[in-house]
Amino acid sequence: MQKKGTTGRKGAGRDRLPRAGTAGTGSRSQATRERILDAAERLFAQRGFYGISVRDITGAAEVDVALASYHFGNKQGLLEAVVMRRAEDLNTERSARLDAVLAAAKGRRPPKIEDVIDAFTHPLLDRSSRGSPGWKSYFALIAEVNNSPEFGGVLMSRFFDPVVEKFIDAIRRALPDCEESDLYWAYHFLSGALTLTFAETGRIDKLSGGACRSSDLDSVHERLVPYCAAGFRALCATKRAASRQAGTRKARK
Amino acid sequence: MQKKGTTGRKGAGRDRLPRAGTAGTGSRSQATRERILDAAERLFAQRGFYGISVRDITGAAEVDVALASYHFGNKQGLLEAVVMRRAEDLNTERSARLDAVLAAAKGRRPPKIEDVIDAFTHPLLDRSSRGSPGWKSYFALIAEVNNSPEFGGVLMSRFFDPVVEKFIDAIRRALPDCEESDLYWAYHFLSGALTLTFAETGRIDKLSGGACRSSDLDSVHERLVPYCAAGFRALCATKRAASRQAGTRKARK
DNA sequence: AATTTAGTTGAACGTTCGTTGAAATTCAAC
DNA sequence: GTTGAATTTCAACGAACGTTCAACTAAATT
Known part of the structure; x- marks a missing residue:
């Protein structure tokens, strides 16, 4: 084996x-x-x-x-060192930005979902597109690791889950009536969209006949934020459970 | 190398x-x-x-x-044979469901986005959760391939892009005012969310403290459809360009 | 200056890798 | 039942794999 x-x-x-x-x-x-x-x-x-x-x-x-x-030590230790090297820098900025968004929304209670998502994604997309070339490789690697049944559950959790918790908590304040499972699944979808983006496989380029370029992360970010914000709101709207049930069941086989 | x-x-x-x-x-x-x-x-x-x-x-x-x-022939030929084996069955049902959705919406012009997304995702999630055990492995493999810089751009295109084009065309009818690049990026986000779902890394289980189970694909589907439908609508709303610009730029560094 | 320590080198360990060739077997057609 | 092709078996090829060891150089400590 x-x-x-x-x-x-x-x-x-x-x-x-x-x-x-x-x-x-x-x-x-x-x-x-x-x-x-x-x-x-x-x-x-x-x-x-x-x-x-x-x-x-x-x-x-x-x-x-x-x-x-x-x-x-060994090959796996090398992989972990690679993942760890840039993780702290990322976590620091993500965390600081989340704090800033929450602080800015002190008076008018709930922060804007778009701002929370931006605080979470901007540090990544900015470094991948404007940082040193190593950053692009780093995120492509993170994409592979995150999607891997072998490493995804353990390596990613180890290095990134604390700040992810913080992100989800910020969303929770932005959408106070949201159910926990909806919250986490919505995060999961955001994470998947982000992950495939970092992989930059070039498939979207071919598929769109040139209308989209995998490497144009600014275009991605510009669209990812409103896309996911709308998704979060759709899942977490107060009366959502009943209406969602009806809407989906109709299309079932 | x-x-x-x-x-x-x-x-x-x-x-x-x-x-x-x-x-x-x-x-x-x-x-x-x-x-x-x-x-x-x-x-x-x-x-x-x-x-x-x-x-x-x-x-x-x-x-x-x-x-x-x-x-x-060789190892790579084996991989391609694995991917190909179940691809035709999938493409057939996806295509038929898309046809059905479009046909049902003959009178009232645009089909419902939720129905189009369901036609695209249901054949996958249904087989992964209720099909023979091989199907679950198959989709986990597809997830890895789709995210791979090496195989993602070529293998996936070869076997799946024709029906993806058909899907995007159906969305195009559902959202006639949508710009091409928004359309494809929105598909990309859906594809990423779906891909990470199939990987079933168990990370969301741990992160949510048990509120979500990676293997519960019915729960995923129930949420993926409205999440992505809302995302598509948010990106493709007619006046979207200006408002999106304003909404995102504000949060920039 | 002598001695310890951290870092580097080159070679080698035993194992596993993908693939192949020739012989053996099974099958279908006559 | 013989023939010819399709399929399976067994053994091996050379190359590459992750890791280790003892010797060696450079730096730090005494």
């Missing part, structure tokens, strides 16, 4: 991982760490975790193979 | 592929073909194309390794 000698063997090299606090201060070490992370980010994004070998990565980074194990 | 001896070597075995028309009538051959396809569908869905070896698949199918090459 799976490679025997690959992942997590016995103690698996972790023993001689440079200590987190002290190491990384050395200029030489830190430079090679980042070279490896950059290459891994780019290549994992292109062909996924299993589609890229450690040698592909260290080869692209122009460092010795053994350095991957030395710095990150 | 990639394994040398793996995919598409020289002529790559294709030479002795059993002819499509004549073969497959033999009961023995057809049975092993399907055993391999079933195993490949299940395993590819779990760990992706590169995360599963040909030996994993033939081992699970309890057939000889060489039979994979014999029947499908």
Whole structure:
């Protein structure tokens, strides 16, 4: 079923991982760490975790193979390091923006849904389109991880769920009458739309005959926010349960 | 960068592929073909194309390794056969349902958006939740393929785009004033929400503390249709361009 | 200057990879 | 029942896989 000698063997090299606090201060070490992370980010994004070998990565980074194990323990540790590297920066800005939206809406009670969604999505789409090229790879990788049955449930939760909770809580204030399950499913749809956007597979380009470009994330954002805001409102309208039931059941097989 | 001896070597075995028309009538051959396809569908869905070896698949199918090459040429041919196997059935029912919705709306001109979306999504969600277990694997695999930068743009287009065009055309009739780019982006968001749903990563279960279950596709469908219908309407409302611009720009950094 | 430590190197480990060739078997047609 | 093709088996090919080890260099500590 799976490679025997690959992942997590016995103690698996972790023993001689440079200590987190002290190491990384050395200029030489830190430079090679980042070279490896950059290459891994780019290549994992292109062909996924299993589609890229450690040698592909260290080869692209122009460092010795053994350095991957030395710095990150094993291949999976490298993946996690890639995901973690930019996660804190993202979480920080997302959280700050959510705070700002909630603070601005102090007087007139509920914040605007569009503002909440923007606080959640703008930091991502802005970095992917205007940040350093690594960011685009990063989000393509995140898209793959998020959709993966193997990693999606665990890796994403570990690094991103706290701020997602905060986002959902902000939506909850914007739509106080919303049921919990509707709230989470609506978030799920937003997450899916965002995820496919980051993948930039080029399919929408072909399908639309050139009317849309996968890489034009400003156009996406301009449309994603009102699309999802309307979706949230449709699901969470107060009297929604009865009317939704009727509307959908009619079209059933 | 990639394994040398793996995919598409020289002529790559294709030479002795059993002819499509004549073969497959033999009961023995057809049975092993399907055993391999079933195993490949299940395993590819779990760990992706590169995360599963040909030996994993033939081992699970309890057939000889060489039979994979014999029947499908090479590993990629096997993946394509898996995707193709159930695609025709899906396209047939989706297409028929779209026709029915359009026919039913003959008199009162525009069809209801909810009905169009339902015609597009119901055949999928219904098979995934109530079809044979293979269907669930199939859609999880489709989700991975659709999100993959490597396969998403090509494999999905090849097998599914004709009926997607038909879907978009039906939406176009439901929202005659909609701009082309809005139409396609709105479809893209629907596609993303659907894709993440099929992945069933379990993340929403954990995040919602049990309020949502990834596997409860009826709940998803009940919400996906009104969510996306509202999104389509929000994007495609006649005067939408100006108001959207104002609404989004305000929240910018 | 001597000694410890962190970082790097090159080679190798055993295993698994996708694919193939030749022999053996099964099947359909006569 | 023989023939010819389709299918299956078994063993092997060379290449690539993730990881490790001992030797080595550079930096920091004493």
